[in-house]
Amino acid sequence: xxxxxxxxxxxxxxxxxxxxxxxxxxxxxxxxxxxxxxxxxxxxxxxxxxxxxxxxxxxxxxxxxxxxxxxxxxxxxxxxxxxxxxxxxxxxxxxxxxxxxxxxxxxxxxxxxxxxxxxxxxxxxxxxxxxxxxxxxxxxxxxxxxxxxxxxxxxxxxxxxxxxxxxxxxxxxxxxxxxxxxxxxxxxxxxxxxxxxxxx
Amino acid sequence: xxxxxxxxxxxxxxxxxxxxxxxxxxxxxxxxxxxxxxxxxxxxxxxxxxxxxxxxxxxxxxxxxxxxxxxxxxxxxxxxxxxxxxxxxxxxxxxxxxxxxxxxxxxxxxxxxxxxxxxxxxxxxxxxxxxxxxxxxxxxxxxxxxxxxxxxxxxxxxxxxxxxxxxxxxxxxxxxxxxxxxxxxxxxxxxxxxxxxxxxxxxxxxxxxxxxxxxxxxxxxxxxxxxxxxxxxxxxxxxxxxxxxxxxxxxxxxxxxxxxxxxxxxxxxxxxxxxxxxxxxxxxxxxxxxxxxxxxxxxxxxxxxxxxxxxxxxxxxxxxxxxxxxxxxxxxxxxxx
Numbered sequence: 001x002x003x004x005x006x007x008x009x010x011x012x013x014x015x016x017x018x019x020x021x022x023x024x025x026x027x028x029x030x031x032x033x034x035x036x037x038x039x040x041x042x043x044x045x046x047x048x049x050x051x052x053x054x055x056x057x058x059x060x061x062x063x064x065x066x067x068x069x070x071x072x073x074x075x076x077x078x079x080x081x082x083x084x085x086x087x088x089x090x091x092x093x094x095x096x097x098x099x100x101x102x103x104x105x106x107x108x109x110x111x112x113x114x115x116x117x118x119x120x121x122x123x124x125x126x127x128x129x130x131x132x133x134x135x136x137x138x139x140x141x142x143x144x145x146x147x148x149x150x151x152x153x154x155x156x157x158x159x160x161x162x163x164x165x166x167x168x169x170x171x172x173x174x175x176x177x178x179x180x181x182x183x184x185x186x187x188x189x190x191x192x193x194x195x196x197x198x199x200x
Numbered sequence: 201x202x203x204x205x206x207x208x209x210x211x212x213x214x215x216x217x218x219x220x221x222x223x224x225x226x227x228x229x230x231x232x233x234x235x236x237x238x239x240x241x242x243x244x245x246x247x248x249x250x251x252x253x254x255x256x257x258x259x260x261x262x263x264x265x266x267x268x269x270x271x272x273x274x275x276x277x278x279x280x281x282x283x284x285x286x287x288x289x290x291x292x293x294x295x296x297x298x299x300x301x302x303x304x305x306x307x308x309x310x311x312x313x314x315x316x317x318x319x320x321x322x323x324x325x326x327x328x329x330x331x332x333x334x335x336x337x338x339x340x341x342x343x344x345x346x347x348x349x350x351x352x353x354x355x356x357x358x359x360x361x362x363x364x365x366x367x368x369x370x371x372x373x374x375x376x377x378x379x380x381x382x383x384x385x386x387x388x389x390x391x392x393x394x395x396x397x398x399x400x401x402x403x404x405x406x407x408x409x410x411x412x413x414x415x416x417x418x419x420x421x422x423x424x425x426x427x428x429x430x431x432x433x434x435x436x437x438x439x440x441x442x443x444x445x446x447x448x449x450x451x452x453x454x455x456x457x458x459x460x461x462x463x464x465x466x467x468x469x470x471x472x473x474x475x476x477x478x479x480x481x482x483x484x485x486x487x488x489x490x491x492x493x494x495x496x497x498x499x500x501x502x503x504x505x506x507x508x509x510x511x512x513x514x515x516x517x518x519x520x521x522x523x524x525x526x527x528x529x530x531x532x533x534x535x536x537x
Binding site for chain 1: 208243251259260265267269
């Protein structure tokens with residue numbers, strides 16, 4: 001799976017998806033190889049359970065296989081589409097779990113930390129992915145902790161700003177401002193990294 | 201929601217922090233074609249989709265790939281079949297753009313074996329005129345069905361958009377109703393204040409009339425002079441007011457005192473005469489002013505406590521009077537026992 005010709009997850013070629021639309025199974029296998037680590041990491045971060053993350057990923061890839069024709073490059077990169085789909089399905093599952101009355105925190109089979117990467121190298125990623133991970137990690141850790149926390153509660157736990165305000169016992173306006181400022185700072189800092197050539 | 205509020209909601213939308221109603225309001229706004237919000241959303245969605253890249257990578261289980269590959273259906277669903285799938289009642293998170301940019305149908309897959317195509321061409325040519333007529337009709341029907349299905353899909357999309365638009369307007373209407381109620385409350389408040397003012401005005405007018413009546417007391421004064429029970433206190437001038445004199449009359453029925461003063465000196469600017477009724481301590485009865493050339497002055501005030509007072513005096517005080525006498529005494533007299 002980690003072949004020397006492996007593409008960075010962040011730059012999956014849209015042509016790969018076009019091939020899958022035509023039923024190209026090899027292309028589908030390549031898409032899996034290029035994206036599964038990131039999507040599994042995301043699913044695991046949201047669900048906090050390895051088996052459930054694997055189950056979810058299987059559903060996601062089947063949905064991708066069935067509905068790949070829906071992908072439109074005008075709406076974003078292939079990986080952005082896959083991330084949106086994975087996040088959305090994982091949050092659905094998280095909510096369904098909450099409705100069933102299971103306490104999400106008791107389901108963790110191991111500690112899932114704040115979601116910020118340790119910045120050491122990983123044997124499973126390309127250099128471009130590693131650079132991107134470091135740039136995004138730095139952008140996130142560069143935020144004030146309260147802004148980081150509010151964005152992570154929204155993005156990884158699927159909480160609305162009202163729910164976040166209740167969870168943190170903070171005024172609604174404060175939570176909204178934290179998310180707005182945090183997203184805006186992330187945008188600026190990632191834009192800077194992009195311009196300096198750290199990522200791209 | 202105003203445009204500014206909607207624009208502010210864009211980063212929250214991208215982070216997934218809006219609740220359903222807010223999300224739908226923003227989606228309706230985006231569908232209405234606001235370019236600046238669309239651009240901002242694209243920016244923030246790019247940021248949001250980069251967030252997972254910051255996580256420490258966790259490798260998926262090795263067996264997962266073979267499971268995924270084995271569980272697939274034989275073929276991906278073609279785009280026109282996707283469009284025919286039963287429409288969901290609302291947008292999935294982040295999928296609003298489906299409605300803005302409906303996916304373009306790709307060229308059909310050339311997956312049918314070429315030989316089968318040739319065979320079917322041969323079959324058709326062998327079928328003859330009757331079969332040709334029949335198949336033409338079938339193909340017409342299929343086309344019509346396809347057109348109808350496309351129309352239904354199109355209408356469903358329009359209905360969904362209209363529903364969203366309607367819910368957006370419902371919210372605007374509710375906001376307007378709240379605003380209207382607030383304005384109505386304000387109007388009621390102002391009306392009530394106006395009524396208060398009218399009452400105050402009426403009271404002031406009555407007081408003014410009473411004061412005016414006080415200044416034209418001839419009839420009442422004449423009646424007082426005829427009353428056998430009228431009390432009279434004579435006030436004598438002090439050294440500072442040589443030549444001045446005063447007389448105080450009291451009507452026990454109206455409980456008014458009448459101070460008639462003569463030859464008091466003119467009040468210097470910023471001063472006034474003040475009449476005091478004195479029992480244990482002096483109590484102010486009222487003030488009056490003597491202008492240049494004014495020889496006599498009549499002051500009329502209610503004084504129910506007249507009987508309690510033993511002495512009366514007039515002093516010169518700063519304009520408006522003082523709670524206790526501070527200036528020189530000009531007139532003074534004692535009530536006959």
